[in-house]
Amino acid sequence: MCFYDPEPGGPAPPGAFVGAKPAGLAPWQASRAAAYVERRLETTIRVIDLARAARLSPSYFSRAFKTTFGLSPQKYVVEQRLTLAKRIMLTTDEPLCGIAVACGFSDQAHLSRLFRRREGAPPSAWRRERRQASL
Structure with a gap:
């Protein structure tokens, strides 16, 4: 597959993709x-x-x-896993280690690290805060 950015006024060769956008x-x-x-x-x-x-x-x-x-496929998968973890945290009393495994994370530390990076708070604090707000 060949991408071709034509010069102004220049014709594209037959079969070339014009522009470099995949x-x-x-x-x-x-x-x-x-x-x-x-x-x-x-x-x-x-x-x-x-x-x-x-x-x-x-x-x-x-x-x-x-x-x-x-998103890249890897980042998309992580986002989907974090979304599932959040849903489980809000709807069950399952411990975080069980949630991590159920969502495909290697362990609770892996979940916590990625969760904190995305949400700005550890999962336990996030869960506690959301549950108190819903009371």
């Missing part, structure tokens, strides 16, 4: 990738498996995924 995923590919992630959040999710589900090479899939979702 195409995103087709709607069926995007929904298949999102569903794959949703069904397998508690397991290891590899880009090669996502690409296979979308019938693309891993490198092309990664670029197209980022164009479509605005």
Whole structure:
């Protein structure tokens, strides 16, 4: 695949892509990738498996995924896991170590580190604060 940025007034060669913006995923590919992630959040999710589900090479899939979702596949998976963890924290009394494993994090420390980076507070404080606000 060759991208071509034509000079002003210059013709593009036959079969060249004009501009260097990569195409995103087709709607069926995007929904298949999102569903794959949703069904397998508690397991290891590899880009090669996502690409296979979308019938693309891993490198092309990664670029197209980022164009479509605005995040790399890895960051998208982390965001989905954090969203699930937040939902479980608000609706159950499950300990954080159990939530971490249920959401696909390696351990509670991994969940806490990523959660604090995203939310600005540790999960236990975030949970306590949200629960008190809902009373």
